[in-house]
Amino acid sequence: MDEARISRHGSRARLWLAGGWLLIALLAAIFAPLVAPQDPLAQDLMLERLPPFWLDGAEPGYWLGTDSLGRDLLSRLIFGARIAFIVAFAAALAACLVGSTLGLIAGYFGGWADRIISRIVDVWMAFPPVLFAILLVAVLGTGLSSVIIAIAVIDWTRFCRVIRAETMGQSRMDYVENARIAGYGRIGIMLREVLPNVVPSIVALLSLEMGIAVIVEAILSFVNLSISTDDPTWGGIIAEGRLSIHQAWWVLVFPLVTLILTVLSFSQFGEGLRARFDPVLR
């Protein structure tokens, strides 16, 4: 009883911390032109490799310093957040829609539907995901939509597997038979009785998947396969930072920290939401 209370307390703190960071990042992304102190693309070789504000030689207005081309790091991170969030939402939603629908069908109807979907998932998961993504983008061509499609195409299996297992468990509950007794059809039961009981898992997975999408996008940018190199992306900044690690560590460290915080927040936010809004866990 007490353990439950402690974990609920913990989950609330987790929810607020993670949600808070995501909200800040999201607002920064939406209002990037207003909040960014500098133009993220403006180069000024006079200002190259300025350190962050607390070190000697820092310039006011360049809070986190500049990169080797003299571009403001904070502004680049803020504009990078835009791309990160667009990819996170779009790719995760697409993967979620496809994967959850197929998982629900496989888990609820079983039989042939399940066998076919499960086989496809098995084959799909045999591909190494990152290589698969690089291959896909190479074929589709670089650009925001390619990145989103690539992530969705690779990661729907994650939803499919979890939702299928969850649905199978729920389908064995008596309330599913109860709904048949009440006169509901199969599709009606799936949507009315089973779906609401797997929604918390979908929400948690969706949030986790957003974090994963952010990472995959960063990886693709890192290998220069995301969108055009002009637009600042977190992965792209990390790739540049790696080259000047000995002269300007901050160009590598700040985007890495931002990335880690964001990914961690997505997964914690999902878990926290689930713990908070699941009447069964409550």
Next chain:
Amino acid sequence: MAEPLFSVRGLKVALPDMTRKPLIGRAPLAEILKGLDFDLPKGSVTGIVGESGSGKSTLGRALVRLLEPSAGKVIFDGRDITHLAEAELRPLRRNLQMIFQDPMSSLNPRRTIASIIAAPLKQNGLGDNLKARVAEALQRVGLPQGFASRYRHELSGGQRQRVGIARALALSPKFVLADEIVSGLDVSTQAQILTLLEKLAAEMGLTVAFISHDLSVIRRLCRQVIVMREGAIVEASATDTLFEKPQQAYTRDLLAAIPLPEIDDAWLLPAAKAPA
């Protein structure tokens, strides 16, 4: 005896036996019910008793057509429902209701009690005046109206089972299957639920199939009893006859195995040994 509501002839049910499923391919079928013949008379409570593996729950599920029989005939209210498709069954569902053994698992955790009770009403064209109907159903099973907005985890075991009854009876069905509905409850709660079902069955003139492993409970509630073992009927007769003059050795064994709450030193002794 009254005219039968259910008339069952040569009923067989075979289900895939997962314990013998080969690595590749289909599981072989195991015959759970091996040809049953019986009638359920209108307006009375029939007990179906048996130990685990007797097929009593499978029989119940075949009656309300959650399972499709593999052979034989199930005539419900003059209509052959043995092989009706799901869509053809739907209009009959309001008269084929069921109360489940585990009220925890039979109530959807994410729905309020009101919504659980309302579901069969809406689905069967009684969606008008829902609030009043739900209120009436709650009142019928002795639950306060405030329970309408609660969830299953906020209820005790006995209260959950009352909701199960309210839901099954909301449609005033012709037939109700009660599958081990008190086996998970404490004795004091069990007594409450049974007296409730007894009262409602009499008031509403329900035809009930009462599945149980407990002959003591059956004696109180049922007018006739079907004793099952390994998918076949061992004995079927009026309750008083069965308890006073059991015809089959198996029935006598079942009765003798019930530990009555009275002192009987000989009960545990295989032979004539003096108690320690």
Next chain:
Amino acid sequence: MNALAKPCLDIRSLSAVLPNGLRVLRSVSLAVEPGEVRALVGESGAGKTMIGKAVLGVLPSSVRIVEGDMLLEGEDLGKLQAKARRTLIGARTALIPQDPLTALNPSRRIGPQMTDRLVRILGWSGEKADARIRQLLDEVQIREPERVLKCYPHELSGGMRQRVLIAAAFAAEPRLIVADEPTTALDVTVQKQILRLIAQLQREHGTAILFVTHDLGVVAKISQKVSVLYAGKVVEEAETAALFAAPQHPYTRALMAATPRYTDPFASLKPVDEAVLAGLASEIAAADQAWRRPHG
């Protein structure tokens, strides 16, 4: 019983609380004499299983014993170091659990699971343990011990698994066995066989049993003494014969009237009277108040 002989188990005024301060055991006192079967009967939440767990030292970590002593053959369990206590409990007690399936490791064969305890805890040699187990399997009337010892738990029926666990419980000649609803999951005909078996082995080995059950029918058949529990409190304690002849507490009477009896269908299955429950609630409240006063 000889008043000078030490009871096998002596529980004195045992109280346990949950972290939120709720008392789950309310000054429980009971004694089990050597070779006697003491039934603990009550409905769910009565704390009957909790007492069994307290004796075996396996209470869940959230339950804290705040008062009282438990003496196992005169040795105060509370005064022993954790390790010494475990050894003493391991050597002198055993458990027959409710669910024979979850009590056995599904991925190990029956044989080694049964001998393990004798070898590890009691330090017996492998051969001695093996011989002992075979002897006990014979006593619980398992016809093909060779086959059963090689089986995995899921390959046995519920009744057979419970026989195996009974054999394992008696194998180490414990002084006290805690039987926690050992027949609840079984069919009635199997239940009768298992109860017979427990009674027979208990008599032959002279083992004391703390028999936890919700079924007054089982109490009547198996026990010599009985404690009736409600909400962690012993509301009535008596010789079994006396309890069934003349139950004293209103709750005991209500419980008896609620228990179904096929011989007398209309006098049984009586719902418990609200007045009885109200009386119990005030009895508990009064006991809690009296208990809190000296305990702050």
